[in-house]
Amino acid sequence: MRASRLLSLLLLLQNRGRMSATQLAAELDVTARTIYRDVEALVAAGVPVYAEHGPTGGYQLMDGYRTRLTGLTAEEAESLFLTGMPQPAAELGLGAQVAAAELKLMAALPTPYRDASIRIRQRFHLDAPGWYREPGRVPHLLAVAEALWQDQAIEVRYRRWSPEPGEVTRRLQPLGLVLKAGVWYLIAVGDERPRTYRVSAITGLRLLPDRFTRPDGFDLAEFWQHHVARFEQSDTDQVAVVTLSPRGVADLPDLLGPRAARTARGTLADPGPDGWRQATIPLESVPHAAASLLRLGVDVRVLEPPALVAHMAATIRAMARLYPRSGSAADPDVAGGPDHQVVPAG
Numbered sequence: 001m002r003a004s005r006l007l008s009l010l011l012l013l014q015n016r017g018r019m020s021a022t023q024l025a026a027e028l029d030v031t032a033r034t035i036y037r038d039v040e041a042l043v044a045a046g047v048p049v050y051a052e053h054g055p056t057g058g059y060q061l062m063d064g065y066r067t068r069l070t071g072l073t074a075e076e077a078e079s080l081f082l083t084g085m086p087q088p089a090a091e092l093g094l095g096a097q098v099a100a101a102e103l104k105l106m107a108a109l110p111t112p113y114r115d116a117s118i119r120i121r122q123r124f125h126l127d128a129p130g131w132y133r134e135p136g137r138v139p140h141l142l143a144v145a146e147a148l149w150q151d152q153a154i155e156v157r158y159r160r161w162s163p164e165p166g167e168v169t170r171r172l173q174p175l176g177l178v179l180k181a182g183v184w185y186l187i188a189v190g191d192e193r194p195r196t197y198r199v200s201a202i203t204g205l206r207l208l209p210d211r212f213t214r215p216d217g218f219d220l221a222e223f224w225q226h227h228v229a230r231f232e233q234s235d236t237d238q239v240a241v242v243t244l245s246p247r248g249v250a251d252l253p254d255l256l257g258p259r260a261a262r263t264a265r266g267t268l269a270d271p272g273p274d275g276w277r278q279a280t281i282p283l284e285s286v287p288h289a290a291a292s293l294l295r296l297g298v299d300v301r302v303l304e305p306p307a308l309v310a311h312m313a314a315t316i317r318a319m320a321r322l323y324p325r326s327g328s329a330a331d332p333d334v335a336g337g338p339d340h341q342v343v344p345a346g
Contacts, residue, residue, distance in 0.1 A: 005030070009038050010047060013061050020058040138184050140205045141177075148174040151211050154188075157204035158197060161286040165307045167203060173212045176220035187223060189215070196227055198285070239280040240289050241304040244268075246275050248299030255292055256281060278303070286311050 005028055012019060012027055021032040021039075028035070039059055042049050048062035140156075147154045155171050172188035177199075179185075184199040194215075244252070249268065252261040269278040283289050283305075290311045293300050302312050 006038055006042060009035070010042060010061075013049065013059060014065075018052070018058040018060040024059070138199045140202045141184055141199050143205050143207065144174060144186055144199060144202070145177065147207055148177060151214060153208040153210040153212055155206045155208055156197075156202050159201045159203055161307060165286065170197075171208070172197070175214060175218060176223070178220070178224050187220065194218070194223060201285075240283045240293070240302060240308050241278065241280050242293065243272075243276045243278050243301045243303065244296075245299040246271075248296050249277060249279075251296060251299065255295060276301075283308070290315060 008028060009024060012024060019027075021035040024035045025032045039049055039051075048065050049059055050062065051057065051059050144154070146152075151173075153171060153173050155169065157167055157169055159167050170190050172186075172190055174186060174188045175194055176187040177184060178187065178196075186197045186199050186202075187194050188197060189195075249265070252264055255261070256264060264279050264281045267280045271277050281289070286305075286308050289308055293302060293312065294315065302309050
């Protein structure tokens with residue numbers, strides 16, 4: 001462990017130049033006191049590290065010194081696909097390997113290419129989750145990833161919402177993991193063809209002793225592309241049927257995004273006497289759809305599927321219990337409506 005850290009410290013100084021003990025400690029996730037001891041060990045081993053004091057001081061290698069100890073371990077090589085994505089790497093338990101692999105690759109590059117790589121990193125950054133979202137809890141992600149690396153079968157308890165809501169048990173052969181908009185999805189074979197499972201919906205997991213052979217010709221990127229296309233052009237059992245007020249129709253792009261809003265608008269029925277129109281929207285899951293539709297407030301009414309109607313009703317009743325009634329149902333300040341506004345007193 002310490003030998004790996006000493007090499008990482010040396011490569012940091014080689015790639016980035018002068019760095020303070022505080023900066024090195026933050027990069028290597030140790031204390032500054034540990035950095036002091038590690039620098040002493042490098043000097044004792046003949047590495048020409050010197051220190052400059054003052055506000056802009058720090059540790060630095062003698063000009064012209066370079067190490068060639070840049071070979072990648074098997075774990076570091078396997079983690080290269082996550083370079084530039086520190087959060088997903090950390091969620092998969094590969095954060096340290098990715099950092100070490102990046103350092104070694106940078107040290108092995110000729111100076112012009114290394115400088116260009118640094119310029120790109122300074123100017124571009126990938127942030128996968130959407131706005132106002134934190135990565136969801138995925139307690140079984142590491143176990144799924146371990147089974148995936150080892151081509152090992154798993155047994156999972158999975159919370160599903162269709163065709164019948166409830167928890168089911170599935171025996172799966174993991175084929176891939178996909179990170180989409182900050183959400184992890186498992187691609188796995190159960191009884192027949194590969195299917196997609198949301199990792200956060202896995203409530204229990206057991207590694208099985210059985211190993212399996214991956215299907216010949218399976219391409220994860222191609223499978224996911226086709227899955228997204230099928231999802232965005234889903235059948236009736238994968239949509240919610242709703243009625244929308246004129247304002248609800250106008251707010252669809254902000255609610256669903258441009259592409260899904262175009263799909264929903266393509267299903268709009270003619271307006272009724274009250275101006276409301278029926279439409280269908282893509283349904284990823286009942287909780288996901290409910291959270292989105294609740295943002296429309298009194299401008300949407302869900303008709304199908306029954307599980308979504310029940311979920312919406314239960315959520316609205318629970319919300320209503322949080323607010324004591326201030327008048328009768330006939331009171332306009334209580335009844336409200338799509339165009340109701342509360343005017344402050346005074």
